Amino acid sequence: MSSASLKTRRTSFVEFFAERAIRASGFVAIAFVVLIFLFLLLEGLPAITEVSISNLLSTRWYPTESHFGLLPLILGSVLVTLGAAIIAVPTGVLAAIFVAEVAPRWLREILKPMIEVVAGIPSVVLGFIGMIALSPLVRVAFNAPTGLTAFTGALILAYMALPTIISVAEDALDAVPRSYRDAALALGATRWQTIWMVTVKAARSGILTAIMLGIGRAIGETMAVMMVTGNAARMPLSLDSLFMPARTMTATIAAEMGEVAQGSTHFHVLFMIGIVLFVITFIVNFVASIAIFRQTRRSARLLS
């Protein structure tokens, strides 16, 4: 009797601490996010008093002459990221379909680990490859004055997003029960009709998650982008800006933070860029999670 009660007390003791520890680490994670945001605000908000709003929204970024227009940087980021998404999303989803549904087993066993390896290549290495190998190709192919363009950046970013998209989407496709496929085939669907109308449909929310994770990686990427986009802060207003140098927010912060006097106006504006980046990333993630949530709710209605 007594040993039984002792044991119970001990379990509840462990239980008590395990619960506290888990709760504490949860709060720490939230606290970090809040602290980072507070820090950004603290360092970035003075920029609004030091620089006029019209200056911040102008189209010229030339900090040494007190031109702090953020628009070319924001648009530069949007251009490069969108370009990367347009290249990486269809390629990645189709590649995932190939690996999960079409490729014979032996090829699949080779492709899967190879894709994971690609995901692990450091971005500096990719930037280096982009600079040495890709940019001359771009220069020659598009007859541009330089190969260090927004398009080159988009290509490199797409390459970085691809492994994430492929492996997550492939897992989602793989999780679709075999019986769905049997049912569709038995109804006279061809292999492609089955893949397209049943397997991909059933894996939709997983594929969407894969796309968002891939794009998320592309938005925040700094090093490779800085190395291959040419870093000229100019407004990308026409289509051929895609084949001109561009400058992203992340590259600007990384390139200039080291040379700026702490506490100066320029310093505060760089943190302002950080705030803008934070807000954009937040909005993208928020929209994505709403879309995924809706998707899962719809499929939950369909599947439950």
Next chain:
Amino acid sequence: MLMNRTPKIVIENLSLRYSDGTESLNGISLTIYAHEIMALFGPAGGGKSTLLRVLNRLNDLVEVKKMTGRVLLDGQDIYAPDVNVIELRRRMGIVFAQPLPLPLSIRANIEYGPRLAGIRDSSQLSHIVESSLRAAAMWDEVKDRLDESGFAISGGQQQRLCLARVLALEPEVILMDEPMSGLDPLSTAKIEDSMQQLKQQYTIVIVPHSIQQAARIADHAAFFLQGKLIEEGPGKQLFTNPHDKRTEDYVTGRFG
């Protein structure tokens, strides 16, 4: 009745072995006649489901080590190289053991097959939806909720939806792999009832989930044991007065 039976499916000396050496068929020869219900029964692992999957070539997707023998549908070898597998599967519909609605609405589940076959006209499609749901004895239950998910209805209804979905293709043969194994007695009775109607128009090959069910519905029955066809004959005779000792033991419940 017995005078003008026409053979629908003729299986000649069929043997099959899976790559992993599991379930297999061993020298099966069996004739299935049009407008009859043929019940394939026997203990698990006897090759009944495999035989069904051979008939509509779903086994093409699984790793089969070796297959010999012939299967003829209306005198035509279904494994001949020039056979259109998609067309074959439309002519031989299958209902699986588990209700497997596609992740679509009830209506879309039924329209799926006809749409694949190229039917786009919406009045024709809604006609198909209604008539196949009626044939599966569930039109009155779902006529007001056709746009709800195929998963929103009960398991028994889902299984009848799967039957309706097969009927929408207007096949010639309906294969049923333990279609009532997960169903309540009421749904089972409903499906068994509609089968008696359906055989006027179709040929039905069923793997029943129990001997009692086999005895209730089968015009003709075949007893499978470990990949071999032990005995076949008219349902009444096979279940009441089997010739083979092993069939008798199984039917009377001595093993199984």
